Amino acid sequence: MYLDICLDSEIECTRSKFANDSKLCGGVDTLEGRDAIQRDLDRLERWARVNFMKFNKDKCMILHICWGNSKHKYRLGGKCIENSPKKKDLRVSVDKKLNMNMQCALAAQKANCILDCIRRNVASRSNELILCLYSALVRPHLEYCVQLWGPQYKKDVDLLKRVQKQATKMI
Known part of the structure; x- marks a missing residue:
């Protein structure tokens, strides 16, 4: 748990955790926002490597919310993360327009x-x-x-x- 607290202090974006599930959220309307998310993904990958853990990169998804989003590509450990038109989180289905x-x-x-x-x-x-x-x-x-x-x-x-x-x- 101590390592997780140290990691949280280094993360720039909003990170939410639930059991074995983590989410990074941030504004990507500027180049700095996109870079911050990528830096946080790199930090998470380094943390996992140091702690002998692995992310299931096939389950990692990006949900771009908003109409003017440039849909920037992000990487986790050298692998591009796939875009998703909708996401189910805690049995609640949400699409990119936050339509329910x-x-x-x-x-x-x-x-x-x-x-x-x-x-x-x-x-x-x-x-x-x-x-x-x-x-x-x-x-x-x-x-x-x-x-x-x-x-x-x-x-x-x-x-x-x-x-x-x-x-x-x-x-």
Whole structure:
């Protein structure tokens, strides 16, 4: 942990960590910003080499956010990092325009699949049981990280409401 704290003090860009996943974020509207990200990638590679660790470079991706982004190429240990049009992070799907339509569709699809499974496999149609199953199995998919990806468009809200209406019809 001490080595990780020392590394954090050397990183110029914003670095977020979660378990075995790290992200570098920074503004690339200037040449200095792009160079700072590349320097941080070089520091991370040196740190990993000194500590006998390896990055899975095949899993490293760049998500260029913004319309005027020059989509600069970055390297990690001599290998170019691939660009990605979208990224899934902690089960939340984000694209380069920060559009959350795909996340709403995925949440509705998962919730509908679980509702169909309940409909096919649960013989009892008591209100209490269906409500309990909905609350425990379906709702978490509709509400997972909703503070981040909350539906912004009417069509996304309607998509999620349809799932709720199907559950109401089961009751």
